[in-house]
Amino acid sequence: MPNAATPPQASDFLVYMNLEHGIWMKYPSSWERIEQPGAAGFAVVFLSPQEDPFDEFRENLNIFVEPLPQPMTLEQVVAASGDTVLQQFQATFLEKATKDQIGGRPAYRTVYTGSMMERALKWLQYYVVSGNRAYYVTYTSEPAKYDLFLPMVQQMLGSLEIG
Amino acid sequence: MSADQLRQVMDLVATNEAFSRQLVHDLEGTLKANGYDLSPSEIATLRATFSPSSRAPQPPGQAGPPVSSVDMINDMIRNQQAQSRVRAQAQSDRLIELGNATLDIFKNTLKYSARTYRMVTLMNSVMFWMGVSLFGFAALYGAFTQNLIYTGVFCGLGAASFISLFFLGPIDKTQVALSNLIQAEIAFMSYFEQIGFCENYAMLPPPNSGKPTHECIEKASELLQKRSRETVELLKIYLGKDPELTKPLAAQQAAEEKLVDAAEEAGAGKVQASATG
Numbered sequence: 316m317p318n319a320a321t322p323p324q325a326s327d328f329l330v331y332m333n334l335e336h337g338i339w340m341k342y343p344s345s346w347e348r349i350e351q352p353g354a355a356g357f358a359v360v361f362l363s364p365q366e367d368p369f370d371e372f373r374e375n376l377n378i379f380v381e382p383l384p385q386p387m388t389l390e391q392v393v394a395a396s397g398d399t400v401l402q403q404f405q406a407t408f409l410e411k412a413t414k415d416q417i418g419g420r421p422a423y424r425t426v427y428t429g430s431m432m433e434r435a436l437k438w439l440q441y442y443v444v445s446g447n448r449a450y451y452v453t454y455t456s457e458p459a460k461y462d463l464f465l466p467m468v469q470q471m472l473g474s475l476e477i478g
Numbered sequence: 479m480s481a482d483q484l485r486q487v488m489d490l491v492a493t494n495e496a497f498s499r500q501l502v503h504d505l506e507g508t509l510k511a512n513g514y515d516l517s518p519s520e521i522a523t524l525r526a527t528f529s530p531s532s533r534a535p536q537p538p539g540q541a542g543p544p545v546s547s548v549d550m551i552n553d554m555i556r557n558q559q560a561q562s563r564v565r566a567q568a569q570s571d572r573l574i575e576l577g578n579a580t581l582d583i584f585k586n587t588l589k590y591s592a593r594t595y596r597m598v599t600l601m602n603s604v605m606f607w608m609g610v611s612l613f614g615f616a617a618l619y620g621a622f623t624q625n626l627i628y629t630g631v632f633c634g635l636g637a638a639s640f641i642s643l644f645f646l647g648p649i650d651k652t653q654v655a656l657s658n659l660i661q662a663e664i665a666f667m668s669y670f671e672q673i674g675f676c677e678n679y680a681m682l683p684p685p686n687s688g689k690p691t692h693e694c695i696e697k698a699s700e701l702l703q704k705r706s707r708e709t710v711e712l713l714k715i716y717l718g719k720d721p722e723l724t725k726p727l728a729a730q731q732a733a734e735e736k737l738v739d740a741a742e743e744a745g746a747g748k749v750q751a752s753a754t755g
Contacts, residue, residue, distance in 0.1 A: 335529030339502040478502040
């Protein structure tokens, strides 16, 4: 029986485009999109479908765009974010930050587990720097469902373009 | 002329994936490379059109803008989780309330049925002993007064109470009536359970969907209507005055009893055979 993580057909994908923040990505039409600008930057979250009425945590892929107050290298952004993650989530790194590529740009990729809002979670995070902006592309999941939604998330990440 | 170009660009963005991807990387360069010459204000319009929420106001009810990326993301996810939790809790509460209500009704029905049955049994005992007393009194009255008319009357009254007790079968009728009442109650309980199932089905988002669909709700509604009709039919059978309606059930019960008897006989036969063998 198909579930919420079953890859949809190509026709079931929508395009998300944000020229202001240089983001282009395809996402399943069944996923909910929420955008929120804030003092710290701009965030867009793609929430997976609720699996049942009692599903309290919807796995999601979010992109956060942070304007850099001064020019920073990708490595500096990764180091600063690592400290934040350790403090905020009492994170345990399953994969230390390694060089990768996403959205046609050099990136760092890391996987960690931790706790947020008294809930154990697992994160896959990419860091990208483009111009004077840092992009944090994060897949957040309950540990047990991480692998279930990963193929879908990888499809989404594969379509990502960062301007 | 330029307004037409803006419209063309917007159409192209909507239809040409490669073009829209390229725009993200280099907006003005891509426009020029494709032969579009838009003014700065038109470029700003284009940018705003395809960045719809970049400058949206904060949702109402929030204390203030989140101060960090983690706060922002947490805030959004927390809101979403809170909504899910409220929905799930409301549904759970409704189901619990419905379950408790049906259980209370069932308990009350059993309680009142037992009380009624005890009362009817007591009344039948009274009738039985009254019949016995009338017979006894008639015998003594006849022996002492030799008045056969009154003796016959008392004897007749005693016989009437026995006839009403053993031939008209009020106990059996009471049992059947109470049994039907309880079966009607079970039909009701089952119907309430079905309401819960149907509600769950209606609210359950199908695969690859974040929200309940009209199809699910429509199907759940159809199922509920079907269950309603079936329950009404059952109630007609159990509570209806027309004895014809109870015939199929009576026949079914009789067939089941026969099967049970046959099974018991077969079991007894085996025991006997093994005892004699």
